[in-house]
Amino acid sequence: MAVIQKIRDKYAKLAGGVIVIALVGFILMDYGKGGGSRSTTIGKVNGEKIDARDYDVAVKQREDEMKRQNPNATVDENTQAQLRDQVWNEMVSERLLNDISQKLGITVGSAELKDMVSGPNPDPTIKQMFTNQQTGVFNPQEVAAQIQQIKRNPESKKQWDAFEAGLVKSRYTTKFNTMVTGAIYIPKFMLDDQHTSRNTLAKINYVKLPYTLVPDDQAKVSDDDIKKYMEAHKAMFQVREASRAIDFVSFTIQPSAEDSASTFAALDKLKTEFAVATNDTDFVNRNSQSQIPIAYFTKQQLQSIPNVDELMSAPVNSIVGPFYDGNNYMLAKIKDRKSFPDSVKCRHILIATRQLGEGGRFFSDTAAKARIDSVMAMVKAGAKFDSLAATYSDDAGSKNKGGEYDFPLGQKGSLAKEFGDFVFEQGHTGESKIVKTELGYHYIEILHQGAPEASTRIAFVARELATSDNTQNAISAKATQFASQATSGFDKAVKANGYSAIPAGGLNKNSYAVNGLGASRDLVKWAYDAKLGDVSSVYAVGDKYIVAKLTSIMEPGMAPINSQTRPILEGYVKKEKKAEILKQKAKGKTTLEAIAQAENLQVGTADSLSFIRAFVPNMGNEPKVVGYSFCKTFKENTLSPAISGQDGVFFINVLGRSAITDQQPRNLAVERQMLEYGVKNNASSMVLNGLREKAEVEDTRSKIY
Structure with a gap:
């Protein structure tokens, strides 16, 4: 809704409150209705089952966490799909971690858990939850007493036990990560090798025989050629996970000219009534x-x-x-x-008359008024404002910043009316006042007001330009007609109607979204039930009607040769065939000049090549050329063998390799620290990914969701 939506978003009341990390509430889904024998297993990790109920609880927990961190966040289908995948991956990793932890003897005992919760060095989450907001002190004895109080209630005990289980999982992960990173050591020969690579430059002469020298009709590719290439490069074409690809035509559901005229006319009729209201x-x-x-x-x-x-x-x-x-x-x-004023800088102390956050304090109206009067008296007597704010203010957003706020004029409407009216309209720089709002009593001081800015008070009436039923039915009929035509030839129907078919690939069996469409789980399910070449019925996806054709089926194993994969595979083979033809053309020629002259080309020069950069000036990204330039067994001033590169076949002559001068003295400790940092940062995830590749992971979520 453009600016109107922005305006609406800004008009929430100014509210402060102490932010407390709440315990996670769990909502269990009932899978027993209608039979009781229905399987709730959604996957296995090395034979260990993952239950849908545990999965749903974890997903709900993640949604709640997101909403707590951002109350205005919308958990739509796309967001939920991302959360589901995150939770699934975490549950798989958790089971792999549990298994390897048992084998390695990693444990977290009850005494360690107690130390994490109420010891002198608690877990950071515990410390944040239980640190006294007034004093900033964490008291283990008080924490232990509060936990005992929590455990007296069966429901809160259940929640606390689940929270502690999460702490234990986190500690297992920390121990595993520490063990892995602690085992990493970079030997000196690797440091020396990297140092040499970083500080050596090469200069070469070269000839590039571009693949375009060979016409495509001289490098024709057959299916047998592709099969041989795939067999020789199996690792490149292994499909690890099943996927589907579709082409789709979309029909956007949008208002017609008649809908626009109708909305305009309805609003135009209100003008006279609005004027005299x-x-x-x-x-x-x-x-x-x-x-x-x-x-x-x-x-x-x-x-x-x-x-x-x-x-x-x-x-x-x-x-x-x-x-x-x-x-x-x-x-x-x-x-x-x-x-x-275009802006206001002010400071305030709030005495709340209602609870502003879980566990936040508040006072009766009489007590709050007496308290704010005392605060004002202490300010007038010379007490430090920032100290009073830290001690007395119930506004968590400013109490630790001396009670200060900087408000632009555009934010005036989002403030409590009484607060905004005083700092922007009634008061002036240097003035102070006690103001009552729905949150409580504020003692406010205006520190500075900016330059005056013109403003207009406006009342808006808005009517959404919506799609009428008649328009929507007409668009639906158009999509249905196309679907009927497409059953006898999708591509033919697309061309006949002048439409565009949009490709969308990489759909796995648990995908919730289709590239270019967003959340469309039903369409994904159709793709896994359909046969190659099938055309779908009409699907409503967001603000569109969709008709799709299944264009590719990928199953685990070697990639198939079909209309989707053949152009890519053909490109690889064609490049290889052209490279062989170009090599044969240069065969027998012993100098760069001879090779260049035979094709009416020039010998080029590339300077300042570095082993750590694959990019070569005037060549592009050619890692094989860079590799040959620094190969220790390839002597300088000799002709290289033919190098099949990205854009052509190269022949090079290394003119020289030289160390960079004016280097600082080496610091092996710093070099090792920098290299280890990069390795350690990714080591744990690399180990877990390796474990996952070797594990037997069955993902059957698509049977339920």
Whole structure:
């Protein structure tokens, strides 16, 4: 909705609160309904089952964590698909880690768990949860007492036990990672080799025989040629996981010209009524599909609206519109104009009269008023504001920053009205006041107000430009007609209608999303039930109707030769055939000049080649050429054998290899630390990936989800 959505997002009340890491609540799904014998196994790791109920609990936990970290986050189908894959991979890794930990003798005992929770050096999560917000002190004895209190309630005990289980899993991972990284050592010969590679440059003369010298009709490729190439390069073409590929045609569900005219006309009828309305808030609430609070706006805030200049200059009490913005047709009533500071720096202390966060303190109205009066008296008596804020303020967002905030004018509407009115409108730099809001009592001091900026108070009425049933039915009929035509020839029907078919590959059996479409689980399921070349019925995916053709089936093993893979495979073989032809052309020639003259080419020079960079100036990315340039057994000033590169066949002559001068003295300790850092950073994941490749992992989630 363009700027309108941005405006709506900004109008939440200013709220502070102590952020407390809550214990995770678990919601178990009932798989027993309707039979009780239905299998809930969604996979196995070396024969150990993974249960769907445990999986769903973990997914729900991850969703809850995301919402706690970002309350405005939307867990849509795409996000949920990502979470499901993350949880699955973690559950597989957890079982592999448990297995290897048992074999290595890695354990986490009850005494260690106790030390993690209430010892002098607790787990960081525990320390964050139980550190006293007022004093900043972590007291193990108080923690132990609180945990005992938690365990007295059966439900909270269950949650706490699950939380402790998570701590234990984390400690296993930490121990395993420490063991792996602790075993890594870089010997001196590797440091010497890398040092030489980094500090040696080469200069070469070369001739490039580009593959384009050989016409395609001289390097024809048969299926037998491809099979031989694949057999010789098996590792390149091994398919580890089944996948499907489709081509699809989409029909976007969008409003027609008639829908636009209808929405415009409906809003246009409201203009007269809106102009004479005496209660604009009530009028907006009754007639606007997007509830945008009536507020003052600057030109910058509304700059994405096409007719922002008209809004900022129209007479007070006039109606602007209807006009189009994003997905909405809008009416705007100009109510007032004022100038406000473009920014405000202030500080405050809040005494809350309602709970602002889990475990947050709050006071009765009488007690809060008495407390804020005392705070103001202490400020007037010369007490340090930042100390008072840290001690008394219930606003977690500012109490540890001296109570200070910097607000741009655009944020005025998101503040509690009484707070915003004082710092931007009623008060001036240097003034202070006690202000009551729905959160409690604030003692506020205005430290600085910026330059005045013109603002216009506007009431908006918005109507979404929606697709009517008639329009949607017409688009559906169009998709259905195409699906019917496509059953007798998908590609033919695409061409006949002037459509474009979009390819989407890499669909595994658990995919929730299709590239270019987003969440479309039903379409993925169809692809795994269909036969090669089948055409789907019409699927509704988001704001589109989709008709698809199954174009490729990949099963574990060697990749098949089909319409999807053949162009790629043919490219490899054709390049190899052209390389052999070019090598034969140069056969018998003993100098770069002779090879170049035979093809009417020039001998080139490349300077400052480095072994650690595959890129060669004027050549491009040619790692084999770089490798030959630094090969210790390849002597300088001799002709190399033919080198099959990325874009052609190369012949080189190394003119010289030289060490970089003006080097700093070597520091072996630093060199080793830098090299080990890179290796250790990835070592644990590399080991787990290796274990996973060797393990028997069955992923059967697609049978349930």
